[in-house]
Amino acid sequence: MKKSVLRSYAKLIAQKGGNVQKGQDVIIRASLDQPEFVRMLTEECYKCGARYVRVEWSDLGVTRITQKRASLRALSATEEWEEAKYKHESETLPVTIWLESDDPDGLKGVDQAKMSKASQARYKVRKPYRDAMENKHQWCIAAVPGVEWAKKVFPNEKKNRAVEKLWEAILYTSRADGEDPIAAWDAHNKNLASRCDYLNSLGIDRLEYKASNGTDLTVGMIEDALFMGGDEATEGRGVIFNPNIPSEEVFISPKRGLATGVVHASKPLSYRGEVIDGFWLRFEEGKVVEAHAERGEALLREMIAMDEGASYLGECALVPDNSPISNSGILFYNTLFDENAACHLALGFGFTNTLRDYDRYTMEECHQKGINDSMIHVDFMIGTPDLSIVAVTRTGERIRIFENGNWAF
Amino acid sequence: MKKSVLRSYAKLIAQKGGNVQKGQDVIIRASLDQPEFVRMLTEECYKCGARYVRVEWSDLGVTRITQKRASLRALSATEEWEEAKYKHESETLPVTIWLESDDPDGLKGVDQAKMSKASQARYKVRKPYRDAMENKHQWCIAAVPGVEWAKKVFPNEKKNRAVEKLWEAILYTSRADGEDPIAAWDAHNKNLASRCDYLNSLGIDRLEYKASNGTDLTVGMIEDALFMGGDEATEGRGVIFNPNIPSEEVFISPKRGLATGVVHASKPLSYRGEVIDGFWLRFEEGKVVEAHAERGEALLREMIAMDEGASYLGECALVPDNSPISNSGILFYNTLFDENAACHLALGFGFTNTLRDYDRYTMEECHQKGINDSMIHVDFMIGTPDLSIVAVTRTGERIRIFENGNWAF
Numbered sequence: 055m056k057k058s059v060l061r062s063y064a065k066l067i068a069q070k071g072g073n074v075q076k077g078q079d080v081i082i083r084a085s086l087d088q089p090e091f092v093r094m095l096t097e098e099c100y101k102c103g104a105r106y107v108r109v110e111w112s113d114l115g116v117t118r119i120t121q122k123r124a125s126l127r128a129l130s131a132t133e134e135w136e137e138a139k140y141k142h143e144s145e146t147l148p149v150t151i152w153l154e155s156d157d158p159d160g161l162k163g164v165d166q167a168k169m170s171k172a173s174q175a176r177y178k179v180r181k182p183y184r185d186a187m188e189n190k191h192q193w194c195i196a197a198v199p200g201v202e203w204a205k206k207v208f209p210n211e212k213k214n215r216a217v218e219k220l221w222e223a224i225l226y227t228s229r230a231d232g233e234d235p236i237a238a239w240d241a242h243n244k245n246l247a248s249r250c251d252y253l254n255s256l257g258i259d260r261l262e263y264k265a266s267n268g269t270d271l272t273v274g275m276i277e278d279a280l281f282m283g284g285d286e287a288t289e290g291r292g293v294i295f296n297p298n299i300p301s302e303e304v305f306i307s308p309k310r311g312l313a314t315g316v317v318h319a320s321k322p323l324s325y326r327g328e329v330i331d332g333f334w335l336r337f338e339e340g341k342v343v344e345a346h347a348e349r350g351e352a353l354l355r356e357m358i359a360m361d362e363g364a365s366y367l368g369e370c371a372l373v374p375d376n377s378p379i380s381n382s383g384i385l386f387y388n389t390l391f392d393e394n395a396a397c398h399l400a401l402g403f404g405f406t407n408t409l410r411d412y413d414r415y416t417m418e419e420c421h422q423k424g425i426n427d428s429m430i431h432v433d434f435m436i437g438t439p440d441l442s443i444v445a446v447t448r449t450g451e452r453i454r455i456f457e458n459g460n461w462a463f
Numbered sequence: 464m465k466k467s468v469l470r471s472y473a474k475l476i477a478q479k480g481g482n483v484q485k486g487q488d489v490i491i492r493a494s495l496d497q498p499e500f501v502r503m504l505t506e507e508c509y510k511c512g513a514r515y516v517r518v519e520w521s522d523l524g525v526t527r528i529t530q531k532r533a534s535l536r537a538l539s540a541t542e543e544w545e546e547a548k549y550k551h552e553s554e555t556l557p558v559t560i561w562l563e564s565d566d567p568d569g570l571k572g573v574d575q576a577k578m579s580k581a582s583q584a585r586y587k588v589r590k591p592y593r594d595a596m597e598n599k600h601q602w603c604i605a606a607v608p609g610v611e612w613a614k615k616v617f618p619n620e621k622k623n624r625a626v627e628k629l630w631e632a633i634l635y636t637s638r639a640d641g642e643d644p645i646a647a648w649d650a651h652n653k654n655l656a657s658r659c660d661y662l663n664s665l666g667i668d669r670l671e672y673k674a675s676n677g678t679d680l681t682v683g684m685i686e687d688a689l690f691m692g693g694d695e696a697t698e699g700r701g702v703i704f705n706p707n708i709p710s711e712e713v714f715i716s717p718k719r720g721l722a723t724g725v726v727h728a729s730k731p732l733s734y735r736g737e738v739i740d741g742f743w744l745r746f747e748e749g750k751v752v753e754a755h756a757e758r759g760e761a762l763l764r765e766m767i768a769m770d771e772g773a774s775y776l777g778e779c780a781l782v783p784d785n786s787p788i789s790n791s792g793i794l795f796y797n798t799l800f801d802e803n804a805a806c807h808l809a810l811g812f813g814f815t816n817t818l819r820d821y822d823r824y825t826m827e828e829c830h831q832k833g834i835n836d837s838m839i840h841v842d843f844m845i846g847t848p849d850l851s852i853v854a855v856t857r858t859g860e861r862i863r864i865f866e867n868g869n870w871a872f
Contacts, residue, residue: 086495093524100532111520115502120516123509135551138544
């Protein structure tokens with residue numbers, strides 16, 4: 055991939071994704087796959103005025119060995135210095151950038167129950183610091199190709215060619231392959247905002263999903279929740295940033311307890327380094343009461359049992375079938391992309407900032423209003439070319455907002 | 464390189480280098496060059512019974528950008544959580560393994576004065592924790608090839624071939640390419656120990672170095688200091704480990720204040736990612752009073768001025784010209800190897816455990832006895848094929864211990 059193109063992509067992530075402010079710290083979390091790009095991104099963050107950019111490398115191979123060999127007790131421990139680090143981050147509010155590149159199947163075969171228990175134990179210590187940062191700092195998830203991931207997406211290509219093709223696909227779907235990616239994102243953000251404005255004007259009480267694969271699901275909304283999409287603003291300082299690159303979705307957090315019916319996943323899901331495929335869920339009073347998968351069913355159940363909130367919905371996202379990711383025809387086996395190719399739902403925590411005037415409420419009050427709380431947030435795709443969604447308004451009007459997988463307005 | 468050979472090398476580092484004990488933590492510090500080997504080493508540490516192995520990756524390219532772009536203030540800061548981490552390590556005493564692979568010239572052009580000031584500031588916070596760990600935990604420095612390093616050592620080879628040749632050179636010089644590297648190291652440790660026994664029986668008052676390049680230096684010894692070589696034991700638990708792989712040296716820490724004369728370096732020195740070459744130093748009353756270099760003179764002066772102890776000697780090491788590293792004929796541009804191909808000295812801190820019964824003294828008392836203290840410890844090579852060393856004993860006897868660059872006994 056040409057250096058100048060990669061440089062533009064690095065700028066996009068630093069300026070639009072993280073919108074790094076003068077004097078702000080940045081943390082970049084990356085695997086070892088694209089060190090040259092990580093260096094570029096580091097430099098672009100400094101050019102935005104970052105005080106200090108910390109790159110935290112990790113390796114899925116080492117994680118795999120660690121999860122296998124270390125005791126549950128060792129994996130569950132949070133050392134004092136780690137908690138001090140969480141505290142430091144919750145106080146200094148660094149921009150956090152994740153560069154995804156890992157093998158979607160790289161942790162296959164790892165003891166998922168052990169891994170869950172360890173995460174649960176560590177999450178208990180981490181949660182107050184995560185809550186303290188929520189909505190208050192910029193963050194961005196973007197992607198770079200790793201060899202194993204590229205080989206999974208393009209199994210018939212040789213390593214180097216597969217990586218090159220995955221770079222092309224990432225840059226195309228991220229609207230980062232043109233002359234001026236930043237201008238492209240300005241236009242894109244504007245478009246998503248106008249979709250939200252329309253939806254928010256309807257006074258939606260519930261969404262009814264239907265597709266020929268058996269999906270027949272009704273999800274209730276919170277009265278003062280708003281659809282969001284594209285860029286967001288941090289609470290307080292109001293710094294605008296794009297949390298996902300790419301992003302095609304318009305989303306909302308539904309009301310906990312108001313989902314009823316069956317929904318079928320339309321794409322495989324890579325969760326914790328392992329693929330779950332061919333699955334469906336049945337909801338009653340908002341909660342998953344039945345779950346089946348052709349592949350990875352045990353892991354699916356593990357996921358839903360992570361904590362109490364893991365079996366409730368945290369997000370309803372609308373993505374037209376006609377989007378760059380969907381049009382690329384590529385199955386990425388990575389949620390950042392696949393979720394933006396199709397309508398999706400998420401199990402786990404909801405987004406408190408989807409509430410109107412959310413900054414006037416405590417976290418507790420947000421949850422009382424119906425925003426779900428959990429340690430997980432896992433998107434899964436439900437969009438199909440024949441998906442229809444009807445919005446039932448609080449005045450009882452039925453408005454078709456999705457038809458044949460695309461916006462009906 | 465064959466996987467089985469690399470696996471043996473990983474075992475050697477885990478078992479002989481670090482001698483990881485059951486329930487002990489391990490920290491592996493590595494660059495991004497050989498993730499597959501780092502995974503093997505991680506696994507071998509767990510097989511020894513490690514409680515938790517933490518791999519801390521870093522990248523010289525990112526370091527370069529950070530040193531250039533971040534302010535001196537940001538570079539000098541130690542965050543509370545970092546200090547908590549030092550404290551944790553000083554209390555839990557993990558085995559620490561460094562896997563060197565960086566470009567010896569990878570930080571060339573970086574502002575060395577800024578880098579020194581930042582190190583000095585950070586060292587102040589770190590020092591008490593480093594002191595608290597001294598002699599109490601196992602550590603090991605070993606090497607794996609990085610592409611830039613390999614291209615520097617084998618400039619006429621293509622990348623992949625250069626890396627392959629550097630693997631071969633590392634494994635050969637580390638006595639890790641045979642059937643049973645662990646047995647080879649047992650024999651080697653025994654041989655080095657018998658050299659030490661002989662030297663320690665002489666009652667040496669001072670060493671006189673002479674070579675045709677102009678070297679004419681006398682270095683005084685501490686009365687109850689001992690020559691050491693090969694494996695060492697931790698204080699308290701007495702765990703035997705090999706701090707350097709490879710290691711051919713027999714060494715002692717001289718008495719601060721007793722070096723007089725001139726010494727010429729016989730090989731280039733890579734210090735902080737930049738090469739210093741063609742240099743000589745003049746000592747008076749133990750202190751460097753004159754320093755010249757054909758290349759990197761400013762950096763050499765920076766190094767000597769790091770702190771008060773940086774201009775005094777901390778180590779005298781004897782290495783025969785007839786050793787695997789020297790016989791390989793390769794200039795590695797890496798101290799771990801080059802120091803083991805030739806007699807060398809070190810500027811900066813000495814080793815308190817070279818004192819007989821060192822564990823009965825406080826750090827302060829060790830320094831009063833003449834062990835130098837500093838934040839740096841930089842070896843530089845002085846061995847030549849015509850180097851002679853005479854040991855003058857406390858009874859006035861003159862015993863030739865080195866002749867024509869090799870052991871004279």
